[in-house]
Amino acid sequence: MVALYRVLCLVDAICKEYTKRLVISRTTSGNTGKNAIYQSTLELYCLRLSLLYPGKVNYFNDTVYAEEQLYWSQQQQRTLPVCRFTPTQASEVSAAIILVRTTKCHFAVKSGGHAAFAGASNIQDGLAIDLSGLSVLKLSSNNSILSVGPGNRWEDVYLFLDPFNLSVIGGRVGDIGVGGLTLGGGISFFSPFHGWACDNVANYEVVLSNGSVVNANSTSNPDLYFALRGGGNNFGVVTRFDLETFPHGDMWGGQVYHPIQTNRSQFEAYHWFAENLNSDPNGALTVTAVAAPEYGFLFANNYEYARPVENPPIFDNFTSITNFSSTIRITRLPDLVEELKDAQDYGFRQMYITATFKNDVQLMSDIFDMWHAAVDPIFTEVAGLVAALVFQPVTPRVIEKFGKNGGNALGINPDDGSLTICLMLFQWSNQNNDTFIINTLESIVSRANTIAKSRGLYHRYVYQNYAYISQDVFAGYGPENKARLLEIQQAYDPEKVFMDLQPGYFKLRE
Ligand SMILES: Cc1cc2nc3c(=O)[nH]c(=O)nc-3n(C[C@H](O)[C@H](O)[C@H](O)COP(=O)(O)OP(=O)(O)OC[C@H]3O[C@@H](n4cnc5c(N)ncnc54)[C@H](O)[C@@H]3O)c2cc1C
Numbered sequence: 388m389v390a391l392y393r394v395l396c397l398v399d400a401i402c403k404e405y406t407k408r409l410v411i412s413r414t415t416s417g418n419t420g421k422n423a424i425y426q427s428t429l430e431l432y433c434l435r436l437s438l439l440y441p442g443k444v445n446y447f448n449d450t451v452y453a454e455e456q457l458y459w460s461q462q463q464q465r466t467l468p469v470c471r472f473t474p475t476q477a478s479e480v481s482a483a484i485i486l487v488r489t490t491k492c493h494f495a496v497k498s499g500g501h502a503a504f505a506g507a508s509n510i511q512d513g514l515a516i517d518l519s520g521l522s523v524l525k526l527s528s529n530n531s532i533l534s535v536g537p538g539n540r541w542e543d544v545y546l547f548l549d550p551f552n553l554s555v556i557g558g559r560v561g562d563i564g565v566g567g568l569t570l571g572g573g574i575s576f577f578s579p580f581h582g583w584a585c586d587n588v589a590n591y592e593v594v595l596s597n598g599s600v601v602n603a604n605s606t607s608n609p610d611l612y613f614a615l616r617g618g619g620n621n622f623g624v625v626t627r628f629d630l631e632t633f634p635h636g637d638m639w640g641g642q643v644y645h646p647i648q649t650n651r652s653q654f655e656a657y658h659w660f661a662e663n664l665n666s667d668p669n670g671a672l673t674v675t676a677v678a679a680p681e682y683g684f685l686f687a688n689n690y691e692y693a694r695p696v697e698n699p700p701i702f703d704n705f706t707s708i709t710n711f712s713s714t715i716r717i718t719r720l721p722d723l724v725e726e727l728k729d730a731q732d733y734g735f736r737q738m739y740i741t742a743t744f745k746n747d748v749q750l751m752s753d754i755f756d757m758w759h760a761a762v763d764p765i766f767t768e769v770a771g772l773v774a775a776l777v778f779q780p781v782t783p784r785v786i787e788k789f790g791k792n793g794g795n796a797l798g799i800n801p802d803d804g805s806l807t808i809c810l811m812l813f814q815w816s817n818q819n820n821d822t823f824i825i826n827t828l829e830s831i832v833s834r835a836n837t838i839a840k841s842r843g844l845y846h847r848y849v850y851q852n853y854a855y856i857s858q859d860v861f862a863g864y865g866p867e868n869k870a871r872l873l874e875i876q877q878a879y880d881p882e883k884v885f886m887d888l889q890p891g892y893f894k895l896r897e
Pocket of ligand 1 (some may be wrong): 459495496497498499500501502503507508518537557558559560562563564565566567568569570571572573574575620623624625626731852853891892893
């Protein structure tokens with residue numbers, strides 16, 4: 388750490404002169420005031436990093452910069468930082484955090500770049516810290532723990548583990564990042580058995596706001612460990628996730644397409660499945676109504692079973708519903724996540740929004756009707772529109788796993804019973820449609836919540852990984868957990884570096 392400070396001081400001397408000249412040149416050229424100074428400080432900051440770590444800082448006009456390859460949504464692709472720093476070690480992340488703290492520059496941190504709204508993991512006129520260079524994948528000597536750098540995508544992780552007949556709890560689409568998914572919760576094909584991704588992290592290596600690199604697990608920094616299990620980007624930059632592995636070989640799964648008219652049977656089958664999943668937690672599913680111009684309206688459901696069993700009985704109510712196409716087969720996990728990856732497009736405008744309810748057929752049906760009525764008149768009018776309404780269960784067994792190793796921060800308790808997470812997502816092409824789409828989706832969620840409240844089916848939880856920026860994720864964790872998180876934030880980040888200097892994504896505020 389002392390050596391690092393010495394290098395920083397040396398670099399500082401070169402940079403101070405550069406800043407002085409930059410500010411003078413900007414003020415004499417008419418670019419005056421706070422913005423000019425702020426911009427110059429940022430450029431200085433980027434220069435410092437590039438002197439310290441040659442080849443790891445890129446600028447907008449560099450060929451390797453390519454925002455469109457780094458981020459999934461158009462909103463994030465069009466957010467342009469002053470420079471992008473790609474560290475390859477925790478000590479380099481630490482140097483970047485020390486610099487932002489001292490210069491008060493704004494920054495964003497990116498893992499897989501799949502958060503949809505602008506600024507979630509990118510930053511206009513700030514510093515983007517891209518974790519893609521932190522790509523370690525290493526099994527412990529007894530194969531029980533996989534150390535994973537946040538530069539990995541889930542497909543990298545599963546491909547690495549496949550020859551060992553092992554897996555971990557992670558994302559269901561190949562190129563989702565390990566970082567964002569795990570810090571927000573993380574729903575996997577295997578969650579009904581093992582819980583969410585955050586409940587299967589044995590240890591986090593974290594860079595704190597003072598630049599120190601610490602471990603957080605059930606015995607070392609246990610408060611921080613609790614906070615990272617759902618706390619998003621508010622507590623530090625995680626430079627390594629140590630994930631618990633489990634034996635895993637062939638499995639059954641794929642996508643099945645059903646006519647949209649089967650909606651009532653879908654929700655009845657879903658309800659039965661969710662209520663009975665505890666008896667066979669090898670099953671997992673998403674029930675998804677989709678509207679896409681090429682296909683019209685349909686259900687594109689995902690069915691998975693963790694073992695190589697064809698048509699397992701837990702899915703009987705779905706297998707008896709008419710379908711017109713299916714990719715279901717016995718296969719390996721990397722093949723399944725590749726299939727789902729192929730179904731997603733880069734470069735479109737994207738919006739996710741979510742709500743949580745008690746498991747109820749009539750409520751699902753009413754939400755479906757609202758969604759259908761909103762989408763039907765517009766989906767051929769709005770350029771590039773693809774709309775989806777997704778339901779997925781959170782069963783009592785999953786909620787039990789939320790309590791593992793001291794518990795996670797999500798605020799869902801065993802007495803909440805069987806819950807359903809509802810996700811609505813829209814994809815479209817043209818920025819001019821943003822306001823209309825945001826209003827449409829916010830209105831459906833608000834009406835759905837009102838109906839759910841009136842029937843005693845509402846749950847306050849808002850799943851961070853599916854939430855829209857206007858939603859209050861941390862209020863959804865409940866007053867006790869939110870208060871505890873604020874105390875932990877005060878202990879680990881008293882200057883609020885990760886809240887004030889990293890403005891993007893869901894912030895933990897009083
Ligand atoms: C096509 C698609 C499929 C999805 N499938 C699933 C799924 O199967 N299960 C599920 O639960 N969710 C799923 N999601 C939601 C997904 O979990 C979130 O979008 C998540 O934020 C993506 O993580 P990322 O690392 O790719 O995103 P990023 O945009 O890189 O990061 C998201 C947020 O996490 C922060 N962050 C990331 N890494 C770190 C780190 N190491 N330290 C500190 N902060 C960090 C970033 O600053 C940012 O604020 C899916 C999303 C999409 C678009």
